Amino acid sequence: MGSHASKRLAEATDIVSPPQELWRTLGCPSLLAFVGGGGKTTLAFRVAQQASAANCRTVVTTTTRMLMPTEADGFDAIILEDTLSSAQQRLRDIFSAGALRVFLATGSESSSHGQRAVGIPTDWAPELYSGGLADVVVVEADGSRKLPFKAPQVPREPALPVGVTVVAAVVGIDCLGMPLLEDHVCRADEVAALAGVESGCLVTPDIIGRVLGDRNVWCHDAALEAAQVSNCIPQFYAVVNKVDNSEASEHAGAVIAALRRQGRGLGGILVTGDAGGVDGRGTVFQEMQLELDLDLDGDDWWSYGGGHINEAVIAEALSHDCGIRGCGCSMRAEKQRFPEGMALSDYSDTDD
Numbered sequence: 001m002g003s004h005a006s007k008r009l010a011e012a013t014d015i016v017s018p019p020q021e022l023w024r025t026l027g028c029p030s031l032l033a034f035v036g037g038g039g040k041t042t043l044a045f046r047v048a049q050q051a052s053a054a055n056c057r058t059v060v061t062t063t064t065r066m067l068m069p070t071e072a073d074g075f076d077a078i079i080l081e082d083t084l085s086s087a088q089q090r091l092r093d094i095f096s097a098g099a100l101r102v103f104l105a106t107g108s109e110s111s112s113h114g115q116r117a118v119g120i121p122t123d124w125a126p127e128l129y130s131g132g133l134a135d136v137v138v139v140e141a142d143g144s145r146k147l148p149f150k151a152p153q154v155p156r157e158p159a160l161p162v163g164v165t166v167v168a169a170v171v172g173i174d175c176l177g178m179p180l181l182e183d184h185v186c187r188a189d190e191v192a193a194l195a196g197v198e199s200g201c202l203v204t205p206d207i208i209g210r211v212l213g214d215r216n217v218w219c220h221d222a223a224l225e226a227a228q229v230s231n232c233i234p235q236f237y238a239v240v241n242k243v244d245n246s247e248a249s250e251h252a253g254a255v256i257a258a259l260r261r262q263g264r265g266l267g268g269i270l271v272t273g274d275a276g277g278v279d280g281r282g283t284v285f286q287e288m289q290l291e292l293d294l295d296l297d298g299d300d301w302w303s304y305g306g307g308h309i310n311e312a313v314i315a316e317a318l319s320h321d322c323g324i325r326g327c328g329c330s331m332r333a334e335k336q337r338f339p340e341g342m343a344l345s346d347y348s349d350t351d352d
Contacts, residue, residue, distance in 0.1 A: 020285070022047055022282050023054075024050070028051075029136070031125060031126075033167050035158040037148050037171060038171045038174075040066075041067055048101050048138050049074060049279065051136040056136045057099075058100060058134065058137075059133075059137045062120070063141050064142060065109075066140045076099035081104070082106045087104060105119065106118050113146055148185075152187070164234050167234045167235070168238075171241065173243050196210075205255045208258060237266070238259050238269050256269055256271070272284055
């Protein structure tokens, strides 16, 4: 990442802001990937809004398929380019003209859900940071056919972008009580196998906790190797989304309890939903930052390459002691163990 990106990110990290901001709660990541189901596109657009409001040049894209944004989504520009060099030149021109929030895809196509964007290759992501380009890249790196819950398919998913620093796995709380069948849950057989239950049973908090909360389901060895981050571990969050009323909030409490019991390798748990108003969706209602106990000869998380953002940015944020939870500036409360990994890979072509 160039010095201009580090400077803007450091300045954004140093701004004390309400804890409800999703981007800062996730640690102000420079390369963030959303996986799973239950509203990834909404959350990606929300992060882009917040990062661009902090004067960071922000790109939203996908490595699979996702619905095309509309005028109401607030992007300064939508770029469709099928070569990296042409995409870089378009970004350079648009950012130079003062734009801060841009959507990028290699093309578009019709689908049963509407017009959808065709994703970029996973190795484009780090190339979007070169001189004069993006400070923040937000990637929808998984598809779920617009269903609220899923597990990745072996060995094809998720399609983590090269250099990813934070991975957020999402579930929609509305999946609770649904039959564990393909009409209601994407990759229902994979969910059943991971959770050790029968297909067709009703989705419970424990099933969500076992699948959503296991870092190695989403950041498995093959995916990390493809993303070239095997030696630079991404931070991993579970996001319980669509918590829009008191009943959903009660259900979310049960899911949080299950995630704490069954989650492995979690850096944090977020509860998000619609707070009302124009910009209400994607509001963080509750956060629980967890400390990962890697048990690696006493060395800490940062020593093994884990973390949220560029090292220079982290140092700048720590020097200011900004106090924003999730930016590496505050102590975390819970300890959990990092287990050994599984093996999956490749990517999905289903939209959010």
